[in-house]
Amino acid sequence: MSTSTDPAVLTAYTVVCRLDQIEVEGGVAALVGGVAVAIFRTHDGNVYAMSNYDPCSRASVLARGIVGTRGEIPYVASPMHKQAFDLRTGQCLDDAAIRVPTYDVRVADGMVLVGGPRQET
């Protein structure tokens, strides 16, 4: 979850939905700048966003996956073939070569805001 408070950054954010529209350990898909983005909410109260596109199955489905933990890592399992993706980084936990783009996301006044794609770190 991004903690940026820089007003210049905030303007680049899109309001996508109310927080209560996302179930705990559930996900929703949103259109952000014409792109399908999956937004998840975990049990510990965090919100994460990554591309909805599952590179393994080549389908736009990640928001519909099951959210859980692997060790300490919060992850979503692709609903297609169950590959696991780290919600924080988009890293595929079953294949080091695969990573899904993540997005800045924040919650304000009970609303969920999604920013631009994060730069690879």
Next chain:
Amino acid sequence: MSPKHRKTLVVAGHGMVGHRFVQAAIERGLTETHDIVVVGEESRPAYDRVALTSFFEVGADELSFLPSGEYDDPRVRLVLGATVDGFDPETRTVLLSDAQGQESVLTYDELVLATGAAPFVPPVPGHDLDGCFVYRTIDDLEAIRDAAAGATVGAVIGGGLLGLEAANALAQLGLETHVVEMAPRLMAVQVDDAGGATLVRHIEKLGLHVHTGARTEQVLGAERVEGLALADEEPIPAEVVVFSAGIRPRDQLARTAGLDVAERGGVLVDERCRTSDEHVWAIGECAAPGGRMYGLVAPGYAMAEVVVDALLGGPGSFTGADMSTKLKLLGVDVASFGDAFAATDGALELVYADAVTGVYKKLVLSADGRQLLGGILVGDASAYGVLRPMVSSGIALPDNPEELILPVGRGGVELGLPDEAQVCSCNDVTKAQILEAVGEGGTCDSASCVTRCTKAGSTCGSCKPVVKKVVEEFFAAQGRVVDKSLCEHFPLTRQELFDVVAVHGYTRFDDIVEAHGRGRGCDVCKPTVASILASQLNGHVLEGPTRTLQDTNDAYLANIQRNGTYSVVPRIPGGEITPEKLIVIGQVAQDFGLYTKITGGQRIDLFGARMEQLPEIWRRLVDAGFESGHAYGKSLRTVKSCVGSTWCRYGVQDSVQLAIDLELRYRGLRSPHKLKGGVSGCARECAEARGKDFGVIATEKGWNLYVGGNGGATPAHARLLAGDLDRDTLIRYLDRFLMYYIRTADRLQRTAPWIDSLDGGLDRVREIVVDDALGLGSELEAAMAWHVDGYFDEWRETLDDPDKLARFVSFVNAPDTPDPNITFRAEREQAVPGESSGPVALGTTIPVGAPR
């Protein structure tokens, strides 16, 4: 080889050994060069004669080795109900006659005699009266059963191994039973006096009358049997008499053709099982290698392999066989192996006897006490599996060999078998072969898989405990603990989790993982918990917090497809549908541009629905009277049916009605894996019911219930659980079977492997479901009744609930904008998924949030 050079091989007799010969011929490629014609006198294809007595319990189907009546290899022709009347080695022809007495002639290049043996009936006066039987074929047993129906007392002449089996059968049929044996003890061939005496005590305790040292002088009666007259004893009254006074090889064909026969009967063959004519071979009980016939199946199987080998140009030979026997007679274990009578020079005997528990054990040791030569076990034969291989492998005995036969707890040692030790004598499988199957390069991960792949344990079953032990020891040595934990979050099996949830009455995943697990769950345990909660609570799968536990398909009540769209399958119970409903399905498909295909389960699958279209599609279907088909759930799919007696001129029962009733009864039932059923209206089995988890086949008297079938990558034929049931009993057994499966199976374990995994397999299921051995019957039935009463259509409820519907949107901020990543192309005039090469962005001109 061109077809005209193909040779013809004729097999006379389709019994256990004839069948094994053909199997081996197919497996080892003999049919590449030979056409095989098998002629069998019995009306049925080969069956398990060793298990003949269980016919009364399980019926003929279960015993059959070839239920389809034909081999998979088209170059093998099976002619049943036909007899080989003679053959001529000069012209290499055999003379056949079929059931109608029609004669024909076949030419052969090679002839294999596998005609088995016939029971010997001593020529006492009255031996051919009505009510006299032998004990060899299924036909014999059917006749005995019919005769027993109107009788109260039966007698068996002969107290050998087979005679005791027959006595067992008569007792099972409810007759007061006498065993008359001329020798001074029972099972004279296998056990000594002390062992025989122990056996008599066991058998008399069970209410049978044993007469040893008793010679039958006459069968009494005018037309029908009335009793037996014995020398020096009072006559015995009896209405059913079974002769079991030994067997004689059926060597008449060879005698008539002028081939050599052994002095004491049997077609004389050399160590390659070749007769005195070079193109004629003999195997099984009709053959006498080196002048000796073998009345057990294992040597016959070995002979079958030897002849296939010889015909392929191989070096195999038959050099005698292990005559060890182990059986359970009337619940009493009896085993005899190796040199049981201490005939070897200087042999020592070591005896343990406990008159109170009725246990008698004897070991025969070499003069130096270092080697085991043989033994006899009565009352407790659990050591047989370890002892018998010790004889054949000749390994040195431990210092205190008496430990081997002392009861566990008073010593008793674990013995490492050498790799070359033969574990399964029926199928000649060594320990090394079992280790190979489970080791690296092998494909087996369990004892039941080893039995399937190596055949070890598949015949008499007496070696199964040792097979299991060898496999377990191997895994343990490898440090391969078979971890049954569901996943990293729960150190429990599915069954344990099921019980935990039931005992505590949990309704929420959070409570369960907090109390019994760790972390926040995963795509393995969450759907498992969802399924367990669904089975126990009967709630809606999209209700409240269980929603996020559901697997891909359950989460949207539809089946996800490769491009992220869904397929829709309305329920069509039993595959029966009106034209009006068919038209609705067609119109819905047309209006939404869906690809349509008929499924294997007799319904219609509509593909290519976007998630946001699902409610609209289902509104139309529900309004037309359809309901969810649960094609997306680990739950009952369909109960397939043939058209049954309503239309079919062969049908004997209304299979469609029963299929509909069963499908409606079990619809919506969540289970460890998908469940399929089938109902056939007659034995032709057009519904392929035996390929289903539960299959029902009509009989003249009611219904046969089969369980544990499936198609797919590891197909399995369903096996008979109970026969000739009326409708109510059938449903009661099915209720129990399904509920017990739901409670105890592993996650994603279909019924076939589940049954295999139970200790006792199908017999165990029968004990629980039919005999109600655990007393669970009414509880299981009540659980099913609760399911049936609580059923509702998931889709209809979803349509009525705005909360649940809210999730069926493409984008939370653009509910009706189709996902640009989903594309279609046309194939054979229908829409199919387009390929995606990467994420696609929608043009920024599309107004986000605006209606379509």
